[in-house]
Amino acid sequence: MLHHEAVREQRLTDTTQHVKKQKTVVSRFESAQTPDDAKLPAQPDHEKNIFEVDKIHAARLAINKRVWYIGKWRGYDKIQDGLPTPFLFSGHFPFARYYSTSSKMVKFEPSVTLPNGEKMPLLGLGTWQSKPNEVKDAVEYALDLGYRHIDTAFVYGNEEEIGEALKKKIDEGVVKREDVFVTTKLWSTYHQPAKVLEAVNLSLKKLQLKYIDLYLIHNPAGFKFVDEKTLFPKDKDDKTMYDQVDHALIWKELEKAVDQGLVKAIGLSNFNHKQIQHVLDNSRIKPANLQVECHAYFMQKPLYEFCKKNNITFTAYGPLGSPTRWGINPKDPILLEEPQLKEIAKRHNKTPAQVLNRFLIERGRATIPKSVHRERIKENFDILDLKFTPEDLQQLDSLDKNLRYFLFDFIQDSVAYPFADPY
Numbered sequence: 001m002l003h004h005e006a007v008r009e010q011r012l013t014d015t016t017q018h019v020k021k022q023k024t025v026v027s028r029f030e031s032a033q034t035p036d037d038a039k040l041p042a043q044p045d046h047e048k049n050i051f052e053v054d055k056i057h058a059a060r061l062a063i064n065k066r067v068w069y070i071g072k073w074r075g076y077d078k079i080q081d082g083l084p085t086p087f088l089f090s091g092h093f094p095f096a097r098y099y100s101t102s103s104k105m106v107k108f109e110p111s112v113t114l115p116n117g118e119k120m121p122l123l124g125l126g127t128w129q130s131k132p133n134e135v136k137d138a139v140e141y142a143l144d145l146g147y148r149h150i151d152t153a154f155v156y157g158n159e160e161e162i163g164e165a166l167k168k169k170i171d172e173g174v175v176k177r178e179d180v181f182v183t184t185k186l187w188s189t190y191h192q193p194a195k196v197l198e199a200v201n202l203s204l205k206k207l208q209l210k211y212i213d214l215y216l217i218h219n220p221a222g223f224k225f226v227d228e229k230t231l232f233p234k235d236k237d238d239k240t241m242y243d244q245v246d247h248a249l250i251w252k253e254l255e256k257a258v259d260q261g262l263v264k265a266i267g268l269s270n271f272n273h274k275q276i277q278h279v280l281d282n283s284r285i286k287p288a289n290l291q292v293e294c295h296a297y298f299m300q301k302p303l304y305e306f307c308k309k310n311n312i313t314f315t316a317y318g319p320l321g322s323p324t325r326w327g328i329n330p331k332d333p334i335l336l337e338e339p340q341l342k343e344i345a346k347r348h349n350k351t352p353a354q355v356l357n358r359f360l361i362e363r364g365r366a367t368i369p370k371s372v373h374r375e376r377i378k379e380n381f382d383i384l385d386l387k388f389t390p391e392d393l394q395q396l397d398s399l400d401k402n403l404r405y406f407l408f409d410f411i412q413d414s415v416a417y418p419f420a421d422p423y
């Protein structure tokens, strides 16, 4: 054997051994779906997990009679510490398909474009009930993993810790500010026009950001402002102190926030279609997004169609059925325990939560599952390779029971209570 051949052979052997050591990676290679190389396009197509190859680290190995290389994707330099980034080489170099192998690699790509041209990833990390002492690790871990969309709100009381996590990961070079989509929300005590920009600036300060990607009116009901800490003001008879402001007036202030570059896009949360229409009729900048409860038991079809018609993107909160929400009615079925869901999950070797998240994306909704546990944050992210059959989709569609879990009892007697209307 010639010297250079021997060197090459040795290098291949070394690399093969190196890769074999990474048992989890290799075993997941082995369980990867059969790739249909012939159909790979000659262009990157992130929706289909086709990325551009930057470098091949001279590695080549055969597993399951397929040839694999270890390499690096263009544009993902900072995420390749830890495991090398493996990919399957197709006949269309320099493009290749990503298989869910290294958790440190991919940025979640399925996204929707907002009217302002910005992209919102269809999977984000929810943070309601994520306590300040646990949310920082959750956000840092999520960003390491590839989450690029974080959902918070002034009222969640965790913007500061989320800001710290974002700053840390930006300083470390894991993400650039422009790669992360951050949503936060205007709380009900800041509906008076003179208070709106103050609230925007408070959130910006806590999040340590120069701009917010998406800023939503959290709730159509307005509360009286008492002080920054009083989020649910009550009078001496324990009655909620409402202070209803015409949404069109709040919206004008939000348009100013866009004009000043403080927020990139503005939207609504928990509004019904009539309330949305009122904003549509009285706005210069149209709502970019609606965030409402939505999951397999409550797909919100009429509201979704209404939004689609009006070019409003749609985000599903409580995508897993929000098992720790307030005021659970014990008679309600538990979404994560739905037998049909479990059956579909089993068929695909996935979990019910993964099926729920992927289904929402499949149906055009962004999903923002909340977790403060690393294994679940990872589980909720690991859904790129899940592909439903038409039968699965039919079965999932049939689960819709128009079941609203979040009744918003705390604003039931507000003139702006949104859920008395069918949608």
Ligand SMILES: NC(=O)c1ccc[n+]([C@@H]2O[C@H](COP(=O)([O-])OP(=O)(O)OC[C@H]3O[C@@H](n4cnc5c(N)ncnc54)[C@H](OP(=O)(O)O)[C@@H]3O)[C@@H](O)[C@H]2O)c1
Residues within 6 Å of the ligand: 125, 126, 127, 128, 129, 151, 152, 218, 269, 270, 291, 292, 316, 317, 318, 319, 320, 321, 322, 323, 324, 325, 336, 351, 353, 354, 368, 369, 370, 371, 372, 373, 376, 377, 379, 380
């Ligand atoms: N705009 C609004 O009014 C509004 C209202 C509600 C929610 N939201 C947003 O939407 C996000 C999601 O909604 P949500 O938090 O109510 O409910 P959710 O995401 O449906 O469910 C979160 C709950 O499920 C658990 N969980 C997470 N991943 C899991 C998995 N893979 N398997 C089993 N359990 C899992 C979490 O527990 P652990 O954390 O213990 O893992 C947590 O208790 C919120 O965090 C918030 O950002 C907005």
